[in-house]
Amino acid sequence: MLGIWAKLASSLASFMFVWAMLSQFIPYELRSFIEKRLTHFYSQFHPYIEVTIPEHSGDHLKRSEAYTAVQSYLSSISSKSAKRFLGEIGRDGKSVVLSMDKHERVEDEFRGVKVWWICGKTATSSSDKPGPELMFYKITFHQKNRDLITEEYLKYVVKQGKAIKINNRQRRLYTNVGRYSTYGSMWSGIPLEHPATFDTLAMESDKKKEIMDDLRKFSNSKDFYKRIGKAWKRGYLLYGPPGTGKSTMIAAMANYLQYDIFDLELTAVKDNTELRRLLIETTSKSIIVIEDIDCSLQLTGQRKKSKEISEYNELGSEGDGKKGADKAAKAAERGSSNVTLSGLLNSIDGIWSSCGKERIIVFTTNLVEELDPALIRRGRMDKHIQMSHCSFQGFKVLAKNYLLVEENDNEDYQGLFDVINKLLSQVKITPADVAEILMPKSCEDTADKCLQKLIR
Ligand SMILES: Nc1ncnc2c1ncn2[C@@H]1O[C@H](COP(=O)(O)OP(=O)(O)OP(=O)(O)O)[C@@H](O)[C@H]1O
Numbered sequence: 203m204l205g206i207w208a209k210l211a212s213s214l215a216s217f218m219f220v221w222a223m224l225s226q227f228i229p230y231e232l233r234s235f236i237e238k239r240l241t242h243f244y245s246q247f248h249p250y251i252e253v254t255i256p257e258h259s260g261d262h263l264k265r266s267e268a269y270t271a272v273q274s275y276l277s278s279i280s281s282k283s284a285k286r287f288l289g290e291i292g293r294d295g296k297s298v299v300l301s302m303d304k305h306e307r308v309e310d311e312f313r314g315v316k317v318w319w320i321c322g323k324t325a326t327s328s329s330d331k332p333g334p335e336l337m338f339y340k341i342t343f344h345q346k347n348r349d350l351i352t353e354e355y356l357k358y359v360v361k362q363g364k365a366i367k368i369n370n371r372q373r374r375l376y377t378n379v380g381r382y383s384t385y386g387s388m389w390s391g392i393p394l395e396h397p398a399t400f401d402t403l404a405m406e407s408d409k410k411k412e413i414m415d416d417l418r419k420f421s422n423s424k425d426f427y428k429r430i431g432k433a434w435k436r437g438y439l440l441y442g443p444p445g446t447g448k449s450t451m452i453a454a455m456a457n458y459l460q461y462d463i464f465d466l467e468l469t470a471v472k473d474n475t476e477l478r479r480l481l482i483e484t485t486s487k488s489i490i491v492i493e494d495i496d497c498s499l500q501l502t503g504q505r506k507k508s509k510e511i512s513e514y515n516e517l518g519s520e521g522d523g524k525k526g527a528d529k530a531a532k533a534a535e536r537g538s539s540n541v542t543l544s545g546l547l548n549s550i551d552g553i554w555s556s557c558g559k560e561r562i563i564v565f566t567t568n569l570v571e572e573l574d575p576a577l578i579r580r581g582r583m584d585k586h587i588q589m590s591h592c593s594f595q596g597f598k599v600l601a602k603n604y605l606l607v608e609e610n611d612n613e614d615y616q617g618l619f620d621v622i623n624k625l626l627s628q629v630k631i632t633p634a635d636v637a638e639i640l641m642p643k644s645c646e647d648t649a650d651k652c653l654q655k656l657i658r
Pocket residue numbers: 402403404405442443444445446447448449450451525567568589632633634635637
């Protein structure tokens with residue numbers, strides 16, 4: 203008897219599968235009508251239960267966590283039985299991770315109980331109006347196994363799927379500038395391949411260790427944040443002159459924690475509503491970055507735009523001229539964005555308390571004293587990190603990385619290092635400038651020559 207039902211369910215699943223393929227060519231209204239009738243008929247006669255896991259949860263803003271977990275789980279079990287796959291680049295940046303393509307079917311077994319999964323695509327949104335096409339997974343199982351499947355198997359699938367996803371994940375760098383991604387997300391991403399690490403960062407070792415400990419403690423504090431009733435988030439403010447390694451530090455943080463980066467360009471955000479949507483769409487285990495916050499937003503009331511532009515031009519003349527010009531342009535462009543300081547604060551506090559987990563937000567600025575205190579108070583920006591001019595310890599890191607030399611390698615180097623040590627205590631030079639001078643430009647640029655050049 204069971205065998206008959208299993209066959210019937212299997213053939214109905216086949217029918218639904220064929221229907222899913224054909225339905226693409228049928229007008230929306232007719233398709234919607236037929237689907238309603240079919241579903242009604244189907245549910246009257248067969249003892250099988252179906253659970254659909256849509257790509258987006260009810261609010262349509264965020265890709266459902268359950269969907270992505272199921273996708274990862276099914277990619278691990280479908281590799282032998284399915285025939286058509288979607289390929290995505292793996293975490294190592296070389297291998298391709300496969301997941302079931304739409305209209306594929308796969309069978310799974312849990313404690314001797316069979317279930318069937320299909321991957322589908324629908325144009326039907328929750329209302330009766332045609333919406334964007336969305337992917338979904340549907341599981342079918344016998345109703346006598348309802349408790350086992352809904353209470354144990356689905357939990358097992360989500361847990362396994364999340365673990366697989368973390369292992370396979372290619373970390374990404376997302377931006378809100380330019381074209382929207384194909385899934386209707388407001389972010390578009392590319393693989394994150396920045397090579398910066400804390401080992402390559404020129405900074406005093408104590409300070410570096412303190413930041414690394416802080417980050418590690420944060421990422422291991424899930425239970426702590428839950429106990430104290432605070433959202434699992436942390437804010438960092440990186441401030442200092444151009445070329446002191448603020449952006450490099452963000453890449454090092456992301457590489458250290460294995461997080462994604464969401465690089466939020468505030469001047470490209472239309473208004474506060476759009477900002478909130480963008481923040482809601484960020485995923486957990488990520489760093490949300492707002493660079494040059496001082497020139498992204500009208501932070502200090504009626505500060506004159508022209509004054510800012512000339513300030514940034516001056517800033518450019520201090521180091522990298524292009525940078526100053528970029529910031530001046532950014533200040534000039536800012537007029538097109540209606541994001542306000544209070545909008546930003548509300549959005550940050552909103553995501554802090556309402557959605558997701560394990561997020562770090564980083565602001566960078568050259569002019570910390572220009573920022574509104576409300577923006578950088580503790581609780582919003584929990585840790586303030588000053589990025590300063592190159593110290594002797596910082597120089598030693600750069601010399602080791604760029605020239606492969608250390609102070610004690612030989613007496614000549616020791617002499618040069620002593621001179622550089624003395625000079626660095628008198629002269630302000632950014633790590634970016636030191637790095638540029640130490641970079642060998644031809645094979646004649648030996649370590650010795652590069653160090654002499656730095657002294658000059
Ligand atoms: N502390 C540092 N350690 C190692 N490299 C550094 C450091 N600071 C700067 N550099 C080098 O200088 C370049 C510019 O640095 P970076 O973009 O991180 O500076 P920034 O502080 O973000 O500047 P800005 O304020 O202009 O955005 C980097 O590509 C890196 O090679």
